[in-house]
Amino acid sequence: MTAQTTEQRFQAFKNSVQQQDFDSIQFLVARAEQLESQDPELAKRILVRVTNLKNLQVQKKQQGEANKSAGLKTESRPAKSPENKAAADEDELPTGTSPFATYISPAIELISKHAFISWVVIPTLLFAFYQVFLATERYESQAQVIVQQPDGMATMDASMAVLTGLGVSNTGVSDTELVKAYILSNDMLNYLDETLNLRAHYSLSQVDFFSRLSEDAKQEEFLEYYQSRLKVYIDSNSSIVHVYSQAFEPEFAHKLTQTIVDRAEWYINSIGHQLAEAQLDFIKSEHKNIEQQLEQAQTALLTFQQRYNLLDPTAEGMAMQQITYGIEGQISAKEAELKGLQGIMTLNAPQVIALKNELKALKEQLGKERAKLSDESNQSIPVSEILAKYTDLKVKMELALQAYTSSQVSLEKSRIEAYRQLKYLIVVESATKPQESKYPDIYYNLALFAALVAMFFAIAKIIISTIRELK
Structure with missing residues (x-):
């Protein structure tokens, strides 16, 4: 017989008995024993109904105990109509279910009954074993x-420490x-x-x-x-x-x-x-550049002084101007005196000749004094140009000297600052x-x-x- 004919016979059996007998486990077990020799498949289907009724009773019992432990009042559910009951049977165990479900359901019921042991106690014991x-x-x-720095106050006086930070x-x-x-x-x-x-x-x-x-x-x-x-x-x-x-x-x-x-x-x-x-390397490189600039300015100034053989062109220029102006004044006086003598004496007179010789000597001396302001090519250079060049070179050297002085101070301060930035890891506990x-x-x-x-x-x-x- 097929599963469909078995289910038809089960429905015919259900319609032939009263609802209270169909819900009675004892009645169904007895009827299954009677039909086991005549129709074993129908007997197995009736036993499936018996298993479902037992599971339903167990679930109701567990729910009642849960409600009782929580202080809740259980409410009895209304009896299902024959139509609903039949539908419930179809939902709880579909047609063709194997009798193996008879043995699986108690295991599931046991796990549900001891859920706390299964999900809390056993994992905790396994974790404890591990x-x-x-x-x-x-x-x-x-x-x-701990990180510490050296005390800079102990290596210099207070004013210097404040200035350097x-x-x-x-x-x-x-x-x-x-x-x-x-x-x-x-x-x-x-x-x-x-x-x-x-x-x-x-x-x-x-x-x-x-x-x-x-x-x-x-x-x-x-x-x-x-x-x-x-x-x-x-x-x-x-x-x-x-x-x-x-x-x-x-x-x-x-x-x-x-x-x-x-x-x-x-x-x-x-x-x-x-x-x-x-x-320090950065400050030293900058200081070296400034030092080279100072040396270049000093060399240029010394070369200019050696070229014109002048220690201080400003002072020497003023002195040469005074000498030149004095000689020119004497020449003018001598020329006036010569003109006066020539008016009363002949050209060959000893006094006229002597005055001419003296005037000639003064003019030669004036030429020598002016020659001192000439360069190597004997080209005459104005005193003002010499003074302008000298002043420019002297200003450059003074600026380079000031920059060198500031760089030297910065270098020393940088040494102190570098010492300040040194840090040490001190072991408090090994x-x-x-x-x-x-x-x-x-x-x-x-x-x-x-x-x-x-x-x-x-x-x-x-x-x-x-x-x-x-x-």
Whole structure:
């Protein structure tokens, strides 16, 4: 017989009995036993009806207990009409359902009845087993460091310190944050991996699967794992940097923390020296350029003085002008005197000849004095032009000298400023060597896990109860 004819016979059986007998488990079991030899398929279908009735009774019982525990009054649902009941039968178990459902339903019923044990107690016990017997112990080593600057007030007098800005320390959050950022950086990770082979330690095969680093982990995953095993925080009151590093061996944890501190100290010191050297190199190069300009101005002035054989053209020019003016005055007087003698004496008179000789000597001397203002090509240069060139060269030299003096002061101040910018990482507490493991914290982890699982279970229970109430 096909499944369709079996269902037709079941519907005929349903119509031949009363509703109360059709809802009675004892009546249906007895009738199934009677029909087992004559029509086994119909007997199995009647037993499916018996299983559905049992499940319905269990669900009503559980719902009543839930309502009773919540302080709610249960309300009896109205009996279904024969039409609705038949439809319910069709919904609860479709035509052709295997008798295997008879054994699956009790299991589902058991799981639903013990949901708290299944979803809270058992996962918590499994997690506890992992924490106690499987989780690998981790050791933690700690160290404390602080960034400090030298006291510039102790190396110079107070007035100089105020002028240069020393005595006002700018070591603060920026320096400690710089230390923290470098410790957690990829550069530090690469250095630790090269120095201590950190990746191999975190990927040890004897470490449990959930605690170790994958052997084929990418650099980003390696960095994330490293940061999860390292804790760095800054004390806002004292600006002390606290470093905590974890490893699977106490000796390695100690070595890891000590290497981190040493590398951070090198980093801070190198930054301070690099900044100081860069600043000093710039100031020295500028000072050297100014010094060369001063030398060029001095050389040009000396060359000009040597060319015209003048120590101070301004003073010597005025002296030569006075001498020239004096000789010209004497020549004028002698020429007037000669004209007077020529009027009363002959040209061959001894007094006239003597006066002519004297006048000639004065003119020759005037020519010599004027020749002193001539250049190498014997071209006459006006005194005003010589003075203008000399004044220009002298102004350039004075400006170069002032710039050199200012540059020298700036160089000395830069030396002091560079000394001021030097910073040192001082170790407050050296890396400790742990004696016992700190992680995993079994009691804390179990309490947290149990609380979270129970909370999620309660939320799910509330959601499911709400959905049932809204049906």
